[in-house]
Amino acid sequence: MKHEWIETHTSHFLILTLLVISIGGLVEIVPLFLIKNTVETVAGVRPYTPLELLGSNIYQREGCYLCHSQMIRPLQEEWLRYGHYSLAAESQFDHPFLWGARRIGPDLARVGGKYSNTWHIQHITAPRSLVSRSRMPNYLWLKDRPLQYSDIEAHLRALVRAGVPYSENQEQYDKNVALFGKDVANRLVISRARENLLAQVAGNADGNVVSPTEMDALVAYLQILGTLVDFKKYDEGYFARFR
Ligand code: HEC
CATH class of the missing domain: 1.20.5 (Single alpha-helices involved in coiled-coils or other helix-helix interfaces)
Known part of the structure; x- marks a missing residue:
């Protein structure tokens, strides 16, 4: 033809x-x-708390995703370096996804718990004071900039519209208790967002609750990455079914 x-x-x-x-x-x-068949059903994955969510926003604002991916591929060398490959379930509540496309720095999908809060604060402020040949920029301002959280409730409500189960009424709260347990469900109540945010700062970063900083939020976010699923509870064949 x-x-x-x-x-x-x-x-x-x-x-x-x-x-x-x-x-x-x-x-x-x-x-x-077919999305139900491709997103793994695993215990532990929950939406971000208000503080972690604001941390994710700062991560986006500062363009951390331009140098860091959050997507460990099912390849042996990645598995050995970073840990278990990323599950679809682990980013089901991310809007937007922060999978990234480039790795100028290491993948961060499982960086949570790898370093102390103090390490992160120093590293983000002055990376070369810890890793002498690092190419990461100095984010000098994050430690001093007060965290803006006056619109946190509106932010959570917007995410509800995108399908993230923060609770505004008793019905959703009860569902969350069944899904995530009471402790987590309490942290997802929209009307308690500020209170929860301050409570988390108290146990976090520099512990200065009076004026939470952007650094507090960013570190809280980094520390949760990749830590929610307990991989010891599942055997590998289980995840392979969803691929
Ligand atoms: C210009 C590229 C670049 C940008 C932008 C960047 N980083 Fe990095 N990052 C790196 C490089 C390179 C390393 C490896 C050397 C080091 O540890 O400093 C790194 C390392 C890290 C590590 C340690 C990872 C590990 O497993 O050891 C963390 C955590 C991190 N960066 C967080 C961030 C955060 C948060 C931001 C945004 C505020 C950010 N980075 C922005 C390049 C970058």
Whole structure:
């Protein structure tokens, strides 16, 4: 068949274009109907607490994702270096995903718990004071900038619209208790967001509750990354079923 046959007949061209677009569309849309089979059901994964959520916002604002991925691939060398490969379930509450596309620095998907809060604070402020040849910028301002959280409730409500189960009423709260347990459910109540935020700062970073800083939030976020799933509870065959 000559290409001319397509290009000189509008109807042929139109029909073939529609055909190509529908195949592309199906490839994109069909997986959405199967999403329940592809997101692993694992215990432990929960939405971010208000403080961690603001930390994630700072991570985005500062462009940390431009140098750091959060996506450990199922390849042996990655597994050996970073730990278990990332599960779809682990980023189910992320809006937006922060998987990243480049690794100028190491992957951060499982950095939670790897270093102390004090280490992070010093590293983020002056990376070369700890890793002499680091290429990471000095984020000097995060330690002193007060954390803005006056709009935290609105922020959580916006995420509810995207499907993240923060609770605004008793019904959602009860569901959260069943899903995540009482402790976590209490941390997801929108009307208690500020109170929860300050309580978490108290046990965190520099412990200065009076004026939480952006650093407090960022460190709280980093410390939770990749720590929610207890991989000892599952055998590998279980995850392979979802691939
Ligand atoms: C210009 C690229 C670049 C940017 C932007 C960047 N980093 Fe890094 N980061 C690096 C490099 C390179 C390393 C490895 C050397 C080191 O540890 O300092 C690193 C290391 C790290 C580590 C230690 C990881 C490990 O497993 O040892 C953490 C945590 C980290 N960065 C957090 C951040 C955060 C948070 C931000 C944003 C505020 C950020 N980085 C922005 C390049 C970058």
